[in-house]
Amino acid sequence: MTSSRLEKRKVKKKRKLRKRIYFMLIPLLIVIIGGSGIFISLWNKADAVVTGSYENDGRDKSNLRQEKVNPKEDNISILIIGVDESEHRANEGSSRSDALMLATLNKKDKSVKLVSIPRDSLVYIPEVGYEDKINHAHAFGGPKASIEAVEHLLDVPVDYYVKLNFHAFVDVVDAIGGITADVPYEFWESDSNDKKNSIHLLPGEQQLNGEEALALARTRKLDNDIERGKRQMELIKAVAKKTASVGSIFKLDDVMEAVGDNMTTSLSFDDMKSFLPYATNGKLNIESMTLEGQNYQPAGIYYWKLDELALNETKKTLRNHLELEKTDRPSESAHSQVNVQPNYE
Numbered sequence: 001m002t003s004s005r006l007e008k009r010k011v012k013k014k015r016k017l018r019k020r021i022y023f024m025l026i027p028l029l030i031v032i033i034g035g036s037g038i039f040i041s042l043w044n045k046a047d048a049v050v051t052g053s054y055e056n057d058g059r060d061k062s063n064l065r066q067e068k069v070n071p072k073e074d075n076i077s078i079l080i081i082g083v084d085e086s087e088h089r090a091n092e093g094s095s096r097s098d099a100l101m102l103a104t105l106n107k108k109d110k111s112v113k114l115v116s117i118p119r120d121s122l123v124y125i126p127e128v129g130y131e132d133k134i135n136h137a138h139a140f141g142g143p144k145a146s147i148e149a150v151e152h153l154l155d156v157p158v159d160y161y162v163k164l165n166f167h168a169f170v171d172v173v174d175a176i177g178g179i180t181a182d183v184p185y186e187f188w189e190s191d192s193n194d195k196k197n198s199i200h201l202l203p204g205e206q207q208l209n210g211e212e213a214l215a216l217a218r219t220r221k222l223d224n225d226i227e228r229g230k231r232q233m234e235l236i237k238a239v240a241k242k243t244a245s246v247g248s249i250f251k252l253d254d255v256m257e258a259v260g261d262n263m264t265t266s267l268s269f270d271d272m273k274s275f276l277p278y279a280t281n282g283k284l285n286i287e288s289m290t291l292e293g294q295n296y297q298p299a300g301i302y303y304w305k306l307d308e309l310a311l312n313e314t315k316k317t318l319r320n321h322l323e324l325e326k327t328d329r330p331s332e333s334a335h336s337q338v339n340v341q342p343n344y345e
Helices: 003-010 026-035 040-053 134-154 166-175 210-218 225-244 246-262 269-273 308-321
Strands: 076-083 097-106 111-116 122-125 130-133 160-165 179-183 187-189 199-201 204-208 263-265 283-290 293-296 303-306
Touching (some): 076 134, 111 308, 122 134, 122 303, 134 308, 179 210, 187 210, 199 210
Parallel strands (some): 111 283
Antiparallel strands (some): 097 111, 122 130
């Protein structure tokens, strides 16, 4: 390890993130906080953070639900939307999503299935009435448009959402003392200040600070969005594991500070408290999944075209996990639409 890297580890990161990242599952962090028996002051801090981030999405329930769900009693789903809204990009309210993950939670076996949806997936977007990259949905109509696109794609209800602006990512990872992750190959990547090739990682399992974890989360120079999505979910698990450890308990106040103003959610703190049973001795049963497909470039525009057979299997898995009743209504394919508009990326 070079001396420059050692010096970087000693520098306390308090600057805002300048690049997109793909990380954070706040509801599960709240689960860990409660499951760890944390002090009342920290619990109150979590309450204040979530309450201040609450945003009514205008829906009483998903259109795919017969009745409104109760997180204390029912299996539910949560859409995690990662965006990069920043002052220097002047894109607040019109940003595209850089990460989409759907979490389904089963009350009976206290399990979580986490599905990563590739950002370039070609899907039908109800908000505009045509097919486009799924990450454009948020730019078209915010969380509501993203929710509708995901529901149409996966044929499962989205009950709640958590939208995260990832400016605090580096601080969160540093606040818990870094994480252990497996780097698949040697690469150079820009840091959060857009300094080109300032992060250099070698292959192998190692301890990463915030800047290094960010570089691993966003790089795709030597693979693709699918592999990047898998890494992102592994990073989620790594942070959840580290946050649940005894040594990190007293650092959670800093984690909450880092999250602060960078989250909006349709979950109330009471809703999140109902997730406590999912954490047993600080451990979470999370199965990660992704959506298979292939490269697709009509008119030279890159898309990720989803594999229909694999997509249908994923739909069945999620519906079974949510224990949804089978219906006779046909599920309209996300790729049955013929109107594909040029993307603006």
